Amino acid sequence: MQxxxxxxxxxxxxxxxxxxxxxxxxxxxxxxxxxxxDRAERRVLINTIGPVWDGNExxxxxxxxxxxxxxxxxxxxxxxxxxxxLVAVLVCLIVRGLAFEYRAKxxxxxxxxxxxxxxxxxxxxxxxxWGVTFANLVRGVPLDSAHEFTGGLGxxxxxxxxxxxxxxxxTFTFHGATFTALKTVxxxxxxxxxxxxxxxxxxxxxxxxxxxxxQADGGNARSLAALALAGVALLAALAATARGREGYAFAFSGxxxxxxxxxxxxxxxxxVMPSSPAPEWSLTVDNAASAPYTxxxxxxxxxxxxPLVLVYQGWTYWVFRQRIGTxxxxxxxxxxxxxxxxxxxxxxxxxxxxGETAHGRRAPAAVEGGEPREEGPAGSATARGPRVPS
Amino acid sequence: xxxxxxxxxxxxxQFGITTVYHFLxxxxxxxxxxxxxxxxxxxVRKKDEKYLRAxxxxxxxxxxxxxxxxxTGIVQEFQFGMNWSDYSRxxxxxxxxxxxxxxxxxxxxxxxxIGLWIFGWDKLxxxxxxxxxxxxxxxxxxxxYFILAANSWMQHPVGYRLNEDTGRAELTDFWRVLTQNTALxxxxxxxxxxFLTGGAFVAGIAAYHLARRRHVPxxxxxxxxxxxxxxxxGLLTALTGDRLGKIMYEQQPMKMAAAEALWDTEAPAPFSxxxxxxxxxxxxxxxxxxxxxxxxxxxxNFSDEVPGINDTNHALQERFGPGDYRPNVPLAYWSFRWxxxxxxxxxxxxxxxxxxxxxxxxxxxxxxxxxxxxxxxALTRRRELTGLPARWFWRLVPLTMLFPLAANAWGWIxxxxxxxxxxxxxxxxxxxxVSPGVSxxxxxxxxxxxxxxxxxLAVIEVRLMITYVKAGPPELTEADRNPPTRIGGDRGDxxxxxxxxAFSY
Numbered sequence: 001m002q003x004x005x006x007x008x009x010x011x012x013x014x015x016x017x018x019x020x021x022x023x024x025x026x027x028x029x030x031x032x033x034x035x036x037x038d039r040a041e042r043r044v045l046i047n048t049i050g051p052v053w054d055g056n057e058x059x060x061x062x063x064x065x066x067x068x069x070x071x072x073x074x075x076x077x078x079x080x081x082x083x084x085x086l087v088a089v090l091v092c093l094i095v096r097g098l099a100f101e102y103r104a105k106x107x108x109x110x111x112x113x114x115x116x117x118x119x120x121x122x123x124x125x126x127x128x129x130w131g132v133t134f135a136n137l138v139r140g141v142p143l144d145s146a147h148e149f150t151g152g153l154g155x156x157x158x159x160x161x162x163x164x165x166x167x168x169x170x171t172f173t174f175h176g177a178t179f180t181a182l183k184t185v186x187x188x189x190x191x192x193x194x195x196x197x198x199x200x201x202x203x204x205x206x207x208x209x210x211x212x213x214x215q216a217d218g219g220n221a222r223s224l225a226a227l228a229l230a231g232v233a234l235l236a237a238l239a240a241t242a243r244g245r246e247g248y249a250f251a252f253s254g255x256x257x258x259x260x261x262x263x264x265x266x267x268x269x270x271x272v273m274p275s276s277p278a279p280e281w282s283l284t285v286d287n288a289a290s291a292p293y294t295x296x297x298x299x300x301x302x303x304x305x306x307p308l309v310l311v312y313q314g315w316t317y318w319v320f321r322q323r324i325g326t327x328x329x330x331x332x333x334x335x336x337x338x339x340x341x342x343x344x345x346x347x348x349x350x351x352x353x354x355g356e357t358a359h360g361r362r363a364p365a366a367v368e369g370g371e372p373r374e375e376g377p378a379g380s381a382t383a384r385g386p387r388v389p390s
Numbered sequence: 391x392x393x394x395x396x397x398x399x400x401x402x403x404q405f406g407i408t409t410v411y412h413f414l415x416x417x418x419x420x421x422x423x424x425x426x427x428x429x430x431x432x433x434v435r436k437k438d439e440k441y442l443r444a445x446x447x448x449x450x451x452x453x454x455x456x457x458x459x460x461x462t463g464i465v466q467e468f469q470f471g472m473n474w475s476d477y478s479r480x481x482x483x484x485x486x487x488x489x490x491x492x493x494x495x496x497x498x499x500x501x502x503x504i505g506l507w508i509f510g511w512d513k514l515x516x517x518x519x520x521x522x523x524x525x526x527x528x529x530x531x532x533x534x535y536f537i538l539a540a541n542s543w544m545q546h547p548v549g550y551r552l553n554e555d556t557g558r559a560e561l562t563d564f565w566r567v568l569t570q571n572t573a574l575x576x577x578x579x580x581x582x583x584x585f586l587t588g589g590a591f592v593a594g595i596a597a598y599h600l601a602r603r604r605h606v607p608x609x610x611x612x613x614x615x616x617x618x619x620x621x622x623x624g625l626l627t628a629l630t631g632d633r634l635g636k637i638m639y640e641q642q643p644m645k646m647a648a649a650e651a652l653w654d655t656e657a658p659a660p661f662s663x664x665x666x667x668x669x670x671x672x673x674x675x676x677x678x679x680x681x682x683x684x685x686x687x688x689x690x691n692f693s694d695e696v697p698g699i700n701d702t703n704h705a706l707q708e709r710f711g712p713g714d715y716r717p718n719v720p721l722a723y724w725s726f727r728w729x730x731x732x733x734x735x736x737x738x739x740x741x742x743x744x745x746x747x748x749x750x751x752x753x754x755x756x757x758x759x760x761x762x763x764x765x766x767x768a769l770t771r772r773r774e775l776t777g778l779p780a781r782w783f784w785r786l787v788p789l790t791m792l793f794p795l796a797a798n799a800w801g802w803i804x805x806x807x808x809x810x811x812x813x814x815x816x817x818x819x820x821x822x823x824v825s826p827g828v829s830x831x832x833x834x835x836x837x838x839x840x841x842x843x844x845x846x847l848a849v850i851e852v853r854l855m856i857t858y859v860k861a862g863p864p865e866l867t868e869a870d871r872n873p874p875t876r877i878g879g880d881r882g883d884x885x886x887x888x889x890x891x892a893f894s895y
Contacts, residue, residue, distance in 0.1 A: 050509060061467055062493040064468065068486035101454070290483040293564075294560070
């Protein structure tokens with residue numbers, strides 16, 4: 001195995017890791033706009049991925065950086081060729097990231113609702129766009145002899161590519177549903193499990209069609225094996241879901257994502273970006289790669305860093321292994337300090353004055369101390385209050 | 391095609407806007423991570439609650455800022471390929487490696503451990519919890535190092551060879567890329583400037599509250615930390631800046647000649663305080679100068695020759711063929727001055743503030759204040775600053791928050807535009823680096839989308855910041871005072887299964 005092959009593998013692993021991890025983030029984002037019934041449930045969903053979404057997204061940065069270093073030609077043609085879809089991806093990732101971080105930072109109904117909408121639409125859009133991008137990548141795009149993309153936006157929106165986008169959305173949502181069932185308690189858990197069943201069937205139908213199309217188009221024995229594995233994973237995930245084995249269901253929906261991505265990468269190899277007008281203009285692992293010296297250094301870096309990353313990211317999931325439900329949601333956390341009763345500990349004697357600004361508007365500290373009334377189903381409001389220390 | 395719409399111009403504007411914008415958040419992230427980590431360490435060691443409240447307060451502002459830094463950072467990595475595909479093809483072999491290192495080593499650290507820190511208050515024992523924010527700080531500093539090594543290679547390419555067959559630069563010595571003097575000097579200069587930024591941020595907000603006599607214990611401690619950081623970082627920024635300047639005189643004489651609007655070679659060379667020049671004819675019409683100072687800045691003595699713009703341009707034409715190798719001279723000249731002016735005044739204000747609010751040194755006992763009181767600014771041993779000057783002091787310190795941000799932005803504008811017309815100095819010109827396949831319409835779309843989006847987000851971010859600044863440090867809860875003793879939270883108590891999370895989005 002040559003270094004260029006190793007690096008194709010590494011980049012495939014990084015993308016696959018990204019799809020496995022941020023795949024369920026996207027799914028949870030989509031479910032927050034469909035499965036969740038009220039704001040409390042949307043909050044639960046967002047908080048299941050709260051501690052981990054940022055670390056998950058770095059897999060994308062790592063995949064991009066590794067592609068730049070190991071296959072500069074691939075990086076250049078891919079990113080400049082898929083220009084407008086990537087602008088959309090960037091905008092969505094920016095808004096979505098801020099939505100997670102900023103949503104709870106103000107109490108206003110409109111503020112929070114808007115960010116929740118952003119989570120839903122951006123998760124949906126990015127999942128779809130990655131599906132479109134990878135479908136095009138495998139299928140081939142108009143590249144000229146200098147490996148420069150010569151097509152337009154229309155060339156990227158073929159039926160096959162659009163199907164790829166839909167498959168990505170459905171599969172990630174399925175993956176997100178098994179994750180939700182694993183990570184939550186209460187009513188939403190039951191509904192997530194039910195939704196996982198339907199989504200799994202849809203992922204099987206659409207994804208199966210898409211992968212078979214891919215296989216028929218440019219597949220080989222190895223991609224067929226991956227495709228078969230994807231099929232097995234899907235059946236196992238559905239069976240585990242039906243029996244309420246949520247851990248297994250999530251593991252198998254993850255395996256489905258991995259096997260699906262593997263099918264695509266194996267169908268792609270040894271090309272990295274096929275040229276549709278003329279195969280000899282395609283970018284391959286050989287003509288797109290960096291010089292061996294760079295690849296050697298990068299191999300050392302990846303060999304040392306990736307296992308470490310897996311260890312501490314795995315540890316993070318273990319730290320946050322507890323299931324959460326509406327009753328676990330603290331009053332928005334920065335307001336964890338009680339807005340009433342507490343003496344101002346600062347000696348300056350302003351009382352609780354920091355709750356009021358000079359203009360008489362209330363600062364968030366005072367407002368966010370209590371849950372907004374309209375939020376949450378009856379009964380959960382009391383359970384969500386701060387625990388009285390015994 | 392109108393020059394204003396040339397693909398190179400559009401791509402440069404987009405890179406300039408997104409990068410300057412991104413870099414508003416980066417220095418604050420780096421320095422606030424360290425300062426927050428220091429405050430939490432003080433809480434873990436001393437168990438003084440004011441440190442925990444300070445940690446929570448500054449940590450919150452840090453997170454609001456970090457979120458913007460993280461999301462705008464993704465654009466940075468993508469746009470090399472999107473707008474600068476020929477650049478990426480040419481340099482990927484060399485330039486991509488530090489970027490990949492940055493992601494694999496630094497970003498994973500930063501992004502994974504920040505999640506542990508944000509949500510980990512009730513999941514991790516205090517010592518482990520404070521370790522997570524230190525890891526974030528280390529990650530952010532490492533990322534700065536890798537990306538600056540990459541940028542330094544554009545300023546001064548080393549450790550590579552040109553492959554004649556492929557027409558690409560190929561890496562031959564990665565260690566040299568990482569350790570060349572340009573990289574080390576840039577790293578030192580950028581990092582110390584980051585701490586100047588964070589120090590001014592902390593001091594400014596603390597002064598804002600102290601002027602209103604609010605949250606005094608927390609803000610008094612914060613003010614001092616901020617001011618000390620400003621002074622130390624300001625001094626180091628000047629020293630590293632001097633070092634970087636001397637390196638640039640060797641490596642890019644054109645950039646430094648432009649920074650001084652020094653049209654003709656002079657020995658000894660004067661330092662220009664103010665100049666109005668005529669770019670077409672290549673000379674200054676008005677110039678106020680300090681004789682010999684430029685020779686000192688470039689060579690550590692007051693007599694040596696410093697090459698001017700016109701001579702350097704001729705030398706470059708002989709080396710690289712016909713062409714204009716001058717950057718935008720007025721821009722280089724003024725951005726250099728704004729960078730130094732804003733940076734220096736911020737550091738000077740920090741020094742003045744530190745002196746005025748000193749605790750005991752040369753201060754009469756009746757002017758000394760305890761940790762629960764607002765400091766009484768004192769000019770001399772017995773003379774307290776009162777009335778209008780005192781009011782101005784408390785107003786000026788918050789204002790200086792903006793100075794280092796401006797200095798950082800001008801510094802990047804200077805170093806990047808001062809290198810033009812090169813994107814990789816001496817190797818690749820900027821006009822040959824843009825994506826040939828991307829249309830101007832596409833570029834216009836992305837330029838307008840990012841500019842508009844960033845403008846909207848700036849409004850949201852600043853308003854959120856202001857709200858949280860005004861709210862002040864939070865009161866502590868029982869959960870804050872009783873952190874978990876085991877990883878994952880204490881499990882012994884059955885009620886714990888239903889305990890609300892200490893933090894949730």
